Amino acid sequence: MTSPKLLEVKNLRxxxxxxxxxxxxxxxxxxxxxxxxxxxxxxESGAGKSMTGAAIIGLLEPPGRIxxxxxRLEGRRIDNLPYHEMRRIRGRQIGAIFQDPLTSLxxxxxxxxxxxxxxxxHLPLTHAQARDRAVKLLEDVGIPSAAERITHYPHQFSGGxxxxxxxxxxxxxxxxxxxxxxxxxxxxxxxxxxxIQLLRRLxxxxxxxxxxxxxxxxxxxxxxxxxxxxxxxxxxEIGPVQDVIKRPxxxxxxGLMGAIPAMGHKAERLTQIDGSMPRxxxxxxxxxxxxxxxxxxxxxxxxxxxxxxAGNSNAACWLVAKEPAHV
Amino acid sequence: xxxxxxxxxxxxxxxxxxxxxxxxxxxxxxGDPVANIVGQDTPADxxxxxxxxxxxxxxxxxxxxxFVVNAVQGKFGLSYRTxxxxxxxxxxxxxxxxxxxxxxxxxxxxxxxxxxxFAGLYPNSWLSRTMMTVSLxxxxxxxxxxxxxxxxxxxxxxxxxxxxxxxxxxxLGFWSTGLLTVSGLKAIILPSITLGLFQLTLIMRLVRSxxxxxxxxxxxxxxxxxxxxxxxVHFGHALKNTLVPVITITGLQLGAIIAFAIITETVFSxxxxxxxxxxxxxxxxxxxxxxxxxxxxxxxxxINLIVDMLYFVVDPRLRAQGRTSGSK
Numbered sequence: 001m002t003s004p005k006l007l008e009v010k011n012l013r014x015x016x017x018x019x020x021x022x023x024x025x026x027x028x029x030x031x032x033x034x035x036x037x038x039x040x041x042x043x044e045s046g047a048g049k050s051m052t053g054a055a056i057i058g059l060l061e062p063p064g065r066i067x068x069x070x071x072r073l074e075g076r077r078i079d080n081l082p083y084h085e086m087r088r089i090r091g092r093q094i095g096a097i098f099q100d101p102l103t104s105l106x107x108x109x110x111x112x113x114x115x116x117x118x119x120x121x122h123l124p125l126t127h128a129q130a131r132d133r134a135v136k137l138l139e140d141v142g143i144p145s146a147a148e149r150i151t152h153y154p155h156q157f158s159g160g161x162x163x164x165x166x167x168x169x170x171x172x173x174x175x176x177x178x179x180x181x182x183x184x185x186x187x188x189x190x191x192x193x194x195x196i197q198l199l200r201r202l203x204x205x206x207x208x209x210x211x212x213x214x215x216x217x218x219x220x221x222x223x224x225x226x227x228x229x230x231x232x233x234x235x236x237e238i239g240p241v242q243d244v245i246k247r248p249x250x251x252x253x254x255g256l257m258g259a260i261p262a263m264g265h266k267a268e269r270l271t272q273i274d275g276s277m278p279r280x281x282x283x284x285x286x287x288x289x290x291x292x293x294x295x296x297x298x299x300x301x302x303x304x305x306x307x308x309x310a311g312n313s314n315a316a317c318w319l320v321a322k323e324p325a326h327v
Numbered sequence: 328x329x330x331x332x333x334x335x336x337x338x339x340x341x342x343x344x345x346x347x348x349x350x351x352x353x354x355x356x357x358g359d360p361v362a363n364i365v366g367q368d369t370p371a372d373x374x375x376x377x378x379x380x381x382x383x384x385x386x387x388x389x390x391x392x393x394f395v396v397n398a399v400q401g402k403f404g405l406s407y408r409t410x411x412x413x414x415x416x417x418x419x420x421x422x423x424x425x426x427x428x429x430x431x432x433x434x435x436x437x438x439x440x441x442x443x444x445f446a447g448l449y450p451n452s453w454l455s456r457t458m459m460t461v462s463l464x465x466x467x468x469x470x471x472x473x474x475x476x477x478x479x480x481x482x483x484x485x486x487x488x489x490x491x492x493x494x495x496x497x498x499l500g501f502w503s504t505g506l507l508t509v510s511g512l513k514a515i516i517l518p519s520i521t522l523g524l525f526q527l528t529l530i531m532r533l534v535r536s537x538x539x540x541x542x543x544x545x546x547x548x549x550x551x552x553x554x555x556x557x558x559x560v561h562f563g564h565a566l567k568n569t570l571v572p573v574i575t576i577t578g579l580q581l582g583a584i585i586a587f588a589i590i591t592e593t594v595f596s597x598x599x600x601x602x603x604x605x606x607x608x609x610x611x612x613x614x615x616x617x618x619x620x621x622x623x624x625x626x627x628x629x630i631n632l633i634v635d636m637l638y639f640v641v642d643p644r645l646r647a648q649g650r651t652s653g654s655k
Binding site: 057090091095098104106107137155172188 | 544545546548549550551552553554555556557559562564565568641642643644
């Protein structure tokens, strides 16, 4: 990547202190997003994808907290900012889109008022100017007769339309990065593609980078420039999307790609990875994937691999290790 | 919306008719009124005459019809105890009760909502914990005990506030108000706190639990993700979403405040309808009691009607449903 780094996450660790001990939801995650780039983050439920996103935007729900690591936005550290300074970054620099558009909008306010409120929070515009901008934004996200729809309440919009409104809200103050947490999961399949197209088009037009959290490999393949595969709170493999899909290095990624049913092939049974992801309170020693890994060997059971270069990607797997084992 | 209001008005009329029937029925349980009116040596034919002129021997539906027609015109007969028209007795005392109830309700809302919001936003702060604990006392202590305690502290020990009565009042047309004189204002403090304390704790606890609920929702998370200020998130987005249940409870409780002002009025010798009712019970003054019943029923019906309309103001989703069900 030659373009400057917009977001830099280094050795991020998110912990949830509970009565039965501390759960590590995100462990030693490092990733970068360049300006205008789309980074896909995939993984099973509970792999730490959403937690990483929430940590970046500073909205981890208590008692969750960033235990260590750094998050930098354009070189400026943002993980330790006081609440009111982080608030100025949210919406203005980093926008967010959540999974369920049906519940992301406040039911008691007109969509126009929610847009105007967001715009005026971040930009020095008068109410009338903000209103014009709101109409423009709604047009941009493909809402017909936007000038009229602005006075409507969320319940008067369909699910897909509401997610468009949510996207308009996320883009309202031209943030440089949008964290889209499963933006299409709650939508009909036919609408999903439209929303993804829209998100991709808008971000290209506005030069906005996207961190696209999803468990849909198809969406990633279509949309992302690079992809990070997460497993049990860690990054298993990260690299350009074509490399990761076509030449996966980590056995988990291999399994994940193999599990995507292809149209042409008539398979009797769908491929699957045996076993399930360990719970956060029972992550095995060594590589977290070792109990399910078809290529497991001794080193995997004792030593935990960090992401290391593998082709164009980085994979956290001893199979790609070049140097000999230390133990 | 119009259809909804009409439907509600019809319901309200039916409820009032039922209430009127109950209060009408009270008259039939305290013996023969003629026996109370006539002397022991009244000739039998005069008694028959009187019964006829009073219409006591008419069939029940006729008498009930007459009762309703009179009641609608504000004619509730004469009090057995004072022989004054009951309508005027109630009207004279109603302002005192309404002022007391309103001040109590405003006190409960103005103090209860912010306290509830605070306790919802910072559930773990020591202040919230203190408020929650103290509110338990407010919920569990009986009203008369709170009243007596307040009198003891502020009237007897400190001597700051009067222990009974309404202070000086000013006549504004038919309405006598105590809110425009210093002594009247001083006199209303203790009774309204006594009457409103329970409602305050109720509203506070309700707002708190609703806030905790609403703050967990996605739209609050999204509002934060949009970088809105805390004030906008908490008071704009969160508080408004807690209002529907709060309005319901406040409305019902306002009726309850007026109805159950009886105890507070008795403790503070407050010259309102509650006190009048209690005195009437002692004398078995049926016309006053039955009129009081009708009046309280009316207050509840009116408040419920207002509450139902307020829902429409607060929640746009109801407006849409009203429209679709209205167009059927």
